[in-house]
Amino acid sequence: MSHIGQRLRRIEDPPLLKGAARFAADISFDGQLHMRVVRSPIAFGRLLGVEVADALAAPGVAAVWTGRDVADIPPIDFRQVRLPGLASYRQPILAADHVRYVGEPLAVVLAEDAYLAEDAANLVFAEIEEFEPVRRATDAMGEFAPGLSSEAAIVHKGYGDLEAAFAAAHDIVELRLSLGRHSGVPLETRGAVACYDAALDLLEIHGAAKIPHLNRDALAKMLGRPSERIQLYEGHVGGGFGIRGELYPEDVLVALAALRLGRPIKWIEDRKEHLTAANHARDQTHLIRAAVDARGFVLAIDDEFWADQGAYVRTHAATVADLTAALLPGPYMVPAYRAAGHIRLTNKTPAGTYRAPGRFEGCFVCERLMDAIARRLDLDPVAVRRINLIPPERMPFERHTDALGTDVVYDSGAYERLLDRLLDHVQYDELRVQTEARRANGERVGIGLGMFVEKSGLGPFDDVELILHEDGGIEVVTGAASLGQGIETSIAQICADGLGARPLDITVTHGQTDRIGRGMGAFASRVTVMTGSAVHQAAGEMKEQLLQAASDMLQTPAGRLAIEAGVIGIIDRPQGPSLTLGEVVRGDAAFKSVTATFNSEHMTYPYGAHLVVAAIDPETAAVKIERYVVAYDVGRAVNPLLIEGQIAGGIAQGIGGALFEEFVYDDLAQPLAANLADYLMPTLAEMPGFEILLSEDAPSPINPLGVKGAGEGGITAAGAAIAGAVDDALGGTGDIDCLPITPTRLHDMLAGNIMPNR
Amino acid sequence: MTKLDINLNVNGETYPIKVEARRTLADALRDDCGLTGTHLGCEHGVCGACTVLVDDQPVRACLGFAVQFEGSQIRTVEGLADGDELHPLQQAFWDHHGLQCGFCTPGFLMLAVAVLEKNPDIDDGELRRALASNLCRCTGYQNIVKAVRAAAGAMKR
Ligand code: FES
Ligand code: FES
Numbered sequence: 041m042s043h044i045g046q047r048l049r050r051i052e053d054p055p056l057l058k059g060a061a062r063f064a065a066d067i068s069f070d071g072q073l074h075m076r077v078v079r080s081p082i083a084f085g086r087l088l089g090v091e092v093a094d095a096l097a098a099p100g101v102a103a104v105w106t107g108r109d110v111a112d113i114p115p116i117d118f119r120q121v122r123l124p125g126l127a128s129y130r131q132p133i134l135a136a137d138h139v140r141y142v143g144e145p146l147a148v149v150l151a152e153d154a155y156l157a158e159d160a161a162n163l164v165f166a167e168i169e170e171f172e173p174v175r176r177a178t179d180a181m182g183e184f185a186p187g188l189s190s191e192a193a194i195v196h197k198g199y200g201d202l203e204a205a206f207a208a209a210h211d212i213v214e215l216r217l218s219l220g221r222h223s224g225v226p227l228e229t230r231g232a233v234a235c236y237d238a239a240l241d242l243l244e245i246h247g248a249a250k251i252p253h254l255n256r257d258a259l260a261k262m263l264g265r266p267s268e269r270i271q272l273y274e275g276h277v278g279g280g281f282g283i284r285g286e287l288y289p290e291d292v293l294v295a296l297a298a299l300r301l302g303r304p305i306k307w308i309e310d311r312k313e314h315l316t317a318a319n320h321a322r323d324q325t326h327l328i329r330a331a332v333d334a335r336g337f338v339l340a341i342d343d344e345f346w347a348d349q350g351a352y353v354r355t356h357a358a359t360v361a362d363l364t365a366a367l368l369p370g371p372y373m374v375p376a377y378r379a380a381g382h383i384r385l386t387n388k389t390p391a392g393t394y395r396a397p398g399r400f401e402g403c404f405v406c407e408r409l410m411d412a413i414a415r416r417l418d419l420d421p422v423a424v425r426r427i428n429l430i431p432p433e434r435m436p437f438e439r440h441t442d443a444l445g446t447d448v449v450y451d452s453g454a455y456e457r458l459l460d461r462l463l464d465h466v467q468y469d470e471l472r473v474q475t476e477a478r479r480a481n482g483e484r485v486g487i488g489l490g491m492f493v494e495k496s497g498l499g500p501f502d503d504v505e506l507i508l509h510e511d512g513g514i515e516v517v518t519g520a521a522s523l524g525q526g527i528e529t530s531i532a533q534i535c536a537d538g539l540g541a542r543p544l545d546i547t548v549t550h551g552q553t554d555r556i557g558r559g560m561g562a563f564a565s566r567v568t569v570m571t572g573s574a575v576h577q578a579a580g581e582m583k584e585q586l587l588q589a590a591s592d593m594l595q596t597p598a599g600r601l602a603i604e605a606g607v608i609g610i611i612d613r614p615q616g617p618s619l620t621l622g623e624v625v626r627g628d629a630a631f632k633s634v635t636a637t638f639n640s641e642h643m644t645y646p647y648g649a650h651l652v653v654a655a656i657d658p659e660t661a662a663v664k665i666e667r668y669v670v671a672y673d674v675g676r677a678v679n680p681l682l683i684e685g686q687i688a689g690g691i692a693q694g695i696g697g698a699l700f701e702e703f704v705y706d707d708l709a710q711p712l713a714a715n716l717a718d719y720l721m722p723t724l725a726e727m728p729g730f731e732i733l734l735s736e737d738a739p740s741p742i743n744p745l746g747v748k749g750a751g752e753g754g755i756t757a758a759g760a761a762i763a764g765a766v767d768d769a770l771g772g773t774g775d776i777d778c779l780p781i782t783p784t785r786l787h788d789m790l791a792g793n794i795m796p797n798r
Numbered sequence: 799m800t801k802l803d804i805n806l807n808v809n810g811e812t813y814p815i816k817v818e819a820r821r822t823l824a825d826a827l828r829d830d831c832g833l834t835g836t837h838l839g840c841e842h843g844v845c846g847a848c849t850v851l852v853d854d855q856p857v858r859a860c861l862g863f864a865v866q867f868e869g870s871q872i873r874t875v876e877g878l879a880d881g882d883e884l885h886p887l888q889q890a891f892w893d894h895h896g897l898q899c900g901f902c903t904p905g906f907l908m909l910a911v912a913v914l915e916k917n918p919d920i921d922d923g924e925l926r927r928a929l930a931s932n933l934c935r936c937t938g939y940q941n942i943v944k945a946v947r948a949a950a951g952a953m954k955r
Contacts, residue, residue: 276901
């Protein structure tokens with residue numbers, strides 16, 4: 041029986057259900073000190089001095105450090121998409137001479153108890169000479185530091201003959217669009233617990249997530265220690281979404297304090313800190329121009345955008361701008377293209393990746409453009425998209441851009457077929473008629489559509505070790521990580537199929553740097569593709585080995601043996617002799633674990649479409665989503681239950697980013713959304729029912745399983761489709777040009793004021 | 799600050815602990831009683847991850863002080879299963895994929911226990927309103943509703 045494709049419930053759930061899980065805050069060591077971070081209350085200024093005497097004298101305080109005490113530690117480096125010139129904008133672990141955002145760490149207090157640490161932190165006083173903050177990426181450029189402009193870099197991508205296309209255009213459509221600042225905001229805040237064993241000269245760090253191996257190597261460099269003298273351990277992680285698990289100043293401070301003070305150090309962030317200190321995301325403004333012919337076919341796109349990076353360039357370096365520019369044309373042909381993305385520093389919390397980084401933004405921009413073209417040429421919005429779609433016979437399709445250092449080659453896809461499936465499902469023509477009838481009746485209701493191509497399965501490699509234990513238990517050891525997405529179950533399903541075992545006999549060990557030499561972690565929807573493929577390979581090899589060993593024991597040629605549900609038997613002889621996997625290992629002293637590596641130079645590209653029906657409340661100007669449909673093609677679905685779960689979670693976050701969530705700042709760049717009452721994440725009350733149409737039309741030709749990643753497609757087109765629906769509800773005026781679409785903005789618009797575009 | 803000797807009754811057991819008056823119930827449960835199943839997502843009463851039952855009422859453990867709860871019967875997620883036998887709500891969350899990272903799960907389970915114990919015949923609208931008091935960042939809530947619905951049937955049996 042094949043386990044791939046089954047809606048298997050998760051093997052990782054029991055401890056989570058029983059309250060027996062181990063999240064970062066659940067880990068403690070005897071004699072530990074608690075770290076509390078003192079953060080800048082000012083957005084931009086020169087740090088004249090930090091007064092720590094009172095804090096040092098407070099009860100239970102072991103140490104207080106400021107930037108001076110850690111001046112020997114270099115700033116946090118990039119882990120991908122470095123561009124020349126970015127290095128000067130990296131963040132120090134404690135502010136040295138300037139503070140650049142509210143929430144920037146400027147001192148730490150280490151004390152016997154978390155309450156005492158917080159008491160003492162309140163006694164630290166920073167003297168700051170205030171400067172005028174830079175509030176927006178689109179404002180006039182300022183200075184990051186003397187002589188260093190607030191524009192850190194410009195990302196350029198493009199291909200084709202843009203000028204010829206614009207010269208030949210039937211029409212030119214131009215839009216200015218912007219997306220607000222929001223982020224992943226996992227329900228668990230960040231945390232780290234470090235412990236130094238002087239006898240072994242070993243630094244242990246618990247609470248790791250996402251990329252333990254990469255962070256170990258980065259920490260080793262910063263602390264001047266060999267990598268093998270640092271081990272990171274991933275426990276349970278309460279959501280990642282791109283932001284959790286990157287190397288942040290606090291992680292380095294915890295490690296450093298454990299080394300210097302020789303005592304275990306525990307740091308658990310509070311929610312206010314999280315909302316002002318962990319990575320923000322999105323926050324882009326685009327000026328897009330398209331040359332079109334009379335049928336609405338896009339001859340060329342010219343896009344210039346400004347990305348609000350916040351106060352420093354963190355581990356992702358230029359990742360988000362890179363992905364935005366590389367993938368903006370989505371599923372459309374677009375024969376000529378140019379993008380220029382300005383990475384601008386401002387005095388806000390630094391930004392990084394958040395689920396579908398660059399694609400949520402690019403999709404919003406590209407799909408608002410499609411709607412605008414339809415409006416300009418008086419065409420149906422579906423018809424405009426249809427004639428622009430890349431046809432299946434053009435696959436694999438070279439986009440002629442690069443993303444994350446790989447050439448963008450769409451590996452497979454039947455885009456129009458997916459669109460048709462979605463339209464059939466909602467009975468689009470009828471839905472259109474109904475919606476128009478309701479509008480004619482005075483209701484403000486509309487339909488929005490967003491199509492997209494996602495990316496997944498970033499290489500370059502993934503290793504796994506497959507171990508068959510003497511009790512018959514099978515252990516998969518991987519350098520990937522789990523942020524709650526269910527990788528243990530999917531990996532067990534893939535392994536079970538490859539081996540002929542039962543998923544419940546398989547355990548998956550991930551995120552432990554002492555168990556496997558290297559690992560890439562979990563990001564960019566890479567685990568099912570990369571780790572899954574490596575597991576598939578390893579399982580195939582182990583199966584060979586098992587059959588060989590069993591062949592000797594059962595005195596039967598290997599070719600006549602089969603493994604099913606963890607038992608090796610003779611084909612067509614159900615009553616014949618058989619062996620369990622455990623018996624084979626116990627009986628064969630030479631039996632070895634298997635390691636396998638899967639390498640990949642290219643990403644694989646799933647694709648989808650979102651359709652939204654939304655209505656505007658005439659009294660409150662609130663947007664009510666009546667219907668939310670996602671069609672998504674993942675090549676091959678390892679576990680549809682989990683994939684649908686990923687999509688549903690993405691939709692909820694997408695609705696949040698499109699309608700509710702925004703890190704608002706005032707004129708002094710003070711954050712106004714620093715708790716969960718002001719930063720509005722959707723609750724069940726804001727959730728419509730979802731309809732999810734999962735398909736497997738286009739398996740990936742570039743991995744042995746045909747799978748594509750499923751972690752992000754639930755969110756990618758949310759901003760686009762919701763904006764489209766609200767715009768349609770207003771009569772298709774094209775006025776919805778920025779996210780989030782809050783009741784205040786809509787109310788102003790309905791009252792006849794223009795929607796303020798940032 | 800002076801510490802006070804108090805007894806907390808949690809899941810039918812007495813925990814004699816020594817706490818400052820300002821110590822929250824959530825911190826006392828987690829750090830003094832060692833019951834880390836109750837989670838903290840915001841510490842300001844919005845997310846509901848810290849929901850426990852106090853005399854069968856759902857309460858946000860981050861918003862109360864431990865000293866206020868002497869003499870109350872407190873129930874936490876650790877008390878739901880009977881050995882290896884999961885509570886019907888735990889079972890239903892498992893069967894219906896009502897959790898991803900699982901960080902919000904203890905809070906949702908305790909909230910749902912309170913809601914269903916009080917009214918096993920709760921209608922959909924009321925149930926959705928009740929469950930809208932907690933935040934989940936992973937699931938989009940649909941499977942949580944499905945799970946609680948399914949458990950309502952099982953708990954009546
Ligand atoms: S931690 Fe208590 S409500 Fe969020
Ligand atoms: S399952 Fe992650 S917050 Fe609910």
